[in-house]
Amino acid sequence: MQTIDQDREMDYFHEKCKEYNLNITPQRITIYKELLQARNHPSVDVLFKQVRQILPNISFDTVNRTLITFSEIGIIDVVEGYGNPKRFDPDTKRHHHFWCTKCNKIIDIYHEAWDDLEVPADFGHEISSVHNKKVVLEGVCESCK
Numbered sequence: 601m602q603t604i605d606q607d608r609e610m611d612y613f614h615e616k617c618k619e620y621n622l623n624i625t626p627q628r629i630t631i632y633k634e635l636l637q638a639r640n641h642p643s644v645d646v647l648f649k650q651v652r653q654i655l656p657n658i659s660f661d662t663v664n665r666t667l668i669t670f671s672e673i674g675i676i677d678v679v680e681g682y683g684n685p686k687r688f689d690p691d692t693k694r695h696h697h698f699w700c701t702k703c704n705k706i707i708d709i710y711h712e713a714w715d716d717l718e719v720p721a722d723f724g725h726e727i728s729s730v731h732n733k734k735v736v737l738e739g740v741c742e743s744c745k
């Protein structure tokens with residue numbers, strides 16, 4: 601598993617906020633940092649509980665809106681295809697997911713061989729772009745086995 605370079609991620613965060621004229625408030629920094637540290641693709645609910653331990657007065661709505669803003673400017677990704685509620689991913693670089701259907705954990709997989717999956721040669725339709733080229737595995741994780 602890759603570890604994250606938090607300083608580099610924070611630099612990226614500052615750059616992006618500047619680019620989109622987003623004020624860098626203590627709330628936004630805390631929410632981003634907590635998401636970075638969580639590494640389990642938390643939902644708003646899960647993240648809200650974590651952030652509230654640091655900022656007791658923050659509202660659910662603020663956390664929710666902040667995450668949506670972050671995903672709109674591309675600092676984080678919304679994890680698609682795991683039903684409700686929405687899950688968030690601080691890693692916007694190419695990677696793949698393993699989803700544990702027992703504990704609902706989403707584990708990152710970094711595997712270059714999967715990064716450039718080719719569309720079958722006999723695919724008759726014209727493709728202009730490919731979205732979410734992400735391999736998603738489902739199963740039971742090590743701790744649930």
Ligand SMILES: [Zn+2]
Pocket residue numbers: 700701702703704705740741742743744
């Ligand atoms: Zn599990």
Ligand SMILES: [Zn+2]
Pocket residue numbers: 641689691695696697707708
């Ligand atoms: Zn991920």
